[in-house]
Amino acid sequence: xxxxxxxxxxxxxxxxxxxxxxxxxxxxxxxxxxxxxxxxxxxxxxxxxxxxxxxxxxxxxxxxxxxxxxxxxxxxxxxxxxxxxxxxxxxxxxxxxxxxxxxxxxxxxxxxxxxxxxxxxxxxxxxxxxxxxxxxxxxxxxxxxxxxxxxxxxxxxxxxxxxxxxxxxxxxxxxxxxxxxxxxxxxxxxxxxxxxxxxxxxxxxxxxxxxxxxxxxxxxxxxxxxxxxxxxxxxxxxxxxxxxxxxxxxxxxxxxxxxxxxxxxxxxxxxxxxxxxxxxxxxxxxx
Amino acid sequence: xxxxxxxxxxxxxxxxxxxxxxxxxxxxxxxxxxxxxxxxxxxxxxxxxxxxxxxxxxxxxxxxxxxxxxxxxxxxxxxxxxxxxxxxxxxxxxxxxxxxxxxxxxxxxxxxxxxxxxxxxxxxxxxxxxxxxxxxxxxxxxxxxxxxxxxxxxxxxxxxxxxxxxxxxxxxxxxxxxxxxxxxxxxxxxxxxxxxxxxxxxxxxxxxxxxxxxxxxxxxxxxxxxxxxxxxxxxxxxxxxxxxxxxxxxxxxxxxxxxxxxxxxxxxxxxxxxxxxxxxxxxxxxxxxxxxxxxxxxxxxxxxxxxxxxxxxxxxxx
Numbered sequence: 001x002x003x004x005x006x007x008x009x010x011x012x013x014x015x016x017x018x019x020x021x022x023x024x025x026x027x028x029x030x031x032x033x034x035x036x037x038x039x040x041x042x043x044x045x046x047x048x049x050x051x052x053x054x055x056x057x058x059x060x061x062x063x064x065x066x067x068x069x070x071x072x073x074x075x076x077x078x079x080x081x082x083x084x085x086x087x088x089x090x091x092x093x094x095x096x097x098x099x100x101x102x103x104x105x106x107x108x109x110x111x112x113x114x115x116x117x118x119x120x121x122x123x124x125x126x127x128x129x130x131x132x133x134x135x136x137x138x139x140x141x142x143x144x145x146x147x148x149x150x151x152x153x154x155x156x157x158x159x160x161x162x163x164x165x166x167x168x169x170x171x172x173x174x175x176x177x178x179x180x181x182x183x184x185x186x187x188x189x190x191x192x193x194x195x196x197x198x199x200x201x202x203x204x205x206x207x208x209x210x211x212x213x214x215x216x217x218x219x220x221x222x223x224x225x226x227x228x229x230x231x232x233x234x235x236x237x238x239x240x241x242x243x244x245x246x247x248x249x250x251x252x253x254x255x256x257x258x259x260x261x262x263x264x265x266x267x268x269x270x271x272x273x274x275x276x277x278x279x280x281x282x283x284x285x286x287x
Numbered sequence: 288x289x290x291x292x293x294x295x296x297x298x299x300x301x302x303x304x305x306x307x308x309x310x311x312x313x314x315x316x317x318x319x320x321x322x323x324x325x326x327x328x329x330x331x332x333x334x335x336x337x338x339x340x341x342x343x344x345x346x347x348x349x350x351x352x353x354x355x356x357x358x359x360x361x362x363x364x365x366x367x368x369x370x371x372x373x374x375x376x377x378x379x380x381x382x383x384x385x386x387x388x389x390x391x392x393x394x395x396x397x398x399x400x401x402x403x404x405x406x407x408x409x410x411x412x413x414x415x416x417x418x419x420x421x422x423x424x425x426x427x428x429x430x431x432x433x434x435x436x437x438x439x440x441x442x443x444x445x446x447x448x449x450x451x452x453x454x455x456x457x458x459x460x461x462x463x464x465x466x467x468x469x470x471x472x473x474x475x476x477x478x479x480x481x482x483x484x485x486x487x488x489x490x491x492x493x494x495x496x497x498x499x500x501x502x503x504x505x506x507x508x509x510x511x512x513x514x515x516x517x518x519x520x521x522x523x524x525x526x527x528x529x530x531x532x533x534x535x536x537x538x539x540x541x542x543x544x545x546x547x548x549x550x551x552x553x554x555x556x557x558x559x560x561x562x563x564x565x566x567x568x569x570x571x572x573x574x575x576x577x578x579x580x581x582x583x584x585x586x587x588x589x590x591x592x593x594x595x596x597x598x599x600x601x602x603x604x605x
Contacts, residue, residue: 129576136542136557237432265427
C-alpha cells in the first residue's frame, strides 16, 4: 500500500468513525487518560509521595480537589500517577501476550501438525487455571511488585492471542490469494509476514484494546491484594485497599480510585467495540 | 455418544495430569525451604534435617511428585504445615462457605442476566435495550472488589443493615449466615451477570432471525410465545456454555472477594497459604480448583451434546 492510499484510507476511517458514539467516547476517554498519565510525568498538583500529616483525611476542597489520604497525600496527584502505573503495566503485559501469542498462533496455522497440536493443547490447558489464581501464584513465586505483575498478566494474554491468531490465520490459508502465493513458491514464513498478518491486523488491534482493559482490571486486583505495585508508589488497586480500612472515617477515599478504574476500562471497552464495528461491519448486525 | 464421552474423559484426565505436573514444578521453583520456615531461623541443623526427612523433602523431586499424585488419587491430600491439620479438614471447613457463596452468585447472575438479555433482544434498539446494554457496559468495567467496597459503604456503613465482613458460620443459624454472604454474592454476581446478559441478548437476536421462529409466527403464534418457546429455548445453548466458562472466573473472583469481606473460604485460604509458603495446601488447592473447572466444563460439554445432538462430533455423521 502506498503512503498516499494509506492517508486516504485513514481519512475514510475517520469519516466513518466520527458518527459512532461508542468509538468517539471511548477514544476521548482513552486519550484523556493517556494525557493524564503523561502530564503526571512532569507535573502533579502536589508531589505524589509528599506526606503532610496535619492535612490528612481531608474531604475534597479547592486546595485538594479529591481530598487527601491518611498521610495527607493529595489524592488527585496519586490518581494521576496511578494512571501512569496502570497504563505502563497493562501496556507491557499486553505487549508480552501479543508478542509471544501472535507468533505462536501464526506458527500453529502455518505448520499445522504436531506444532499446532502442542500450541493448542497448551491453550486448552491454561483454561483450567483461573487467570487471577495463576497470577497470584506467579507473583507469589517471583515476589510482589510491578514487574512481576506484568509477567503474571502477560503470561495469561499469550493463549488469548495465540488462539485468535491461529483461528483467523487458518481461514486465510485457504483463501485464493494465499494459495496463489504458495503456487508462486513463496515460503510459509514469507506468506505469514506478507499476507496473513496484515490481514488479521485489525482483528488483533481490537483484541489488544479489550485485553488492555482486562489488564487494567487485573493489575488493580493484584495491587489491591498487595501483590502488584508496592508502596509508596501509587496504584489504584493499592489505594482502594488502604481506603477500605478507613471506610468509616473517610469514605470518599474509596470512591475516586475505583471511579478511575471503571472509567478507564469503560473507555477502553467502548473504544474496542467501536473499532470492531468500524473494522468489521459484518459484526455490527448482531450486537 | 459413548465414543464422544470417552474422548472427552481422556482429554479431561490428560489436562489434569499436565496441570498437576505444572503446579508441582512451579512449587519446586518457589524459593524458601518449608522445613526452615516452620522451624524458624534459629533451628538446629539436625532438627531441620529430621523435619526435612519427615516431610519427605530429602527425596528426589520425581518421587515426591509421584507420592503427591498417588495421594491425590487415593484422597490423601497430606497435612498443612501451618495449620497442623489435614488439607481435607481445611477444605471441608471452608467449602461450607465458598460453595454456597459461588452457588448464590451463579443463581443471582442467572436470574438477573437471562431476563435482561431476553428483554434487550426483544426490544432491540429501544430504550430498554439501550438501558440494559449500558448496565452491562458498566458491569463489565467495574472491578468486582470496588463494587464490593461500594456495597459495604452503602449497606454496612451508611444504612447499617448488613455486616461489612466476616462470616457468622452456619451454626449461628441459616439467616444470619446467609446475611453475611449476601453482599459478597452480589459483588461476585454483577460482572458475571453483565457478561451473561450480553451473551443472552446476542444469542436470542440470532435465533429470532431463524426460519423456525418465522414459521412459528406464520403458524399464528404470538410474538411473545414465539420468543419464549422457540427463540429463547434455542438461544440458551450457548448461554449454558458461557456459564460453564464463567465458573472459572467465579473461582478467581472468590480469591479477591473473600479477601474484601474477610471471609474464611477457599479463596482466602489459598491466598494465605501462598503467603505462608504452606506448599502442600497451595498445591492441593490449586489442583482441586483446576479440577473443578475442568470437570464443570466437561459437564457443560455433555449437557451441550444432550441439548444439541449435532455437536456430538467424533461420531458418525451419516
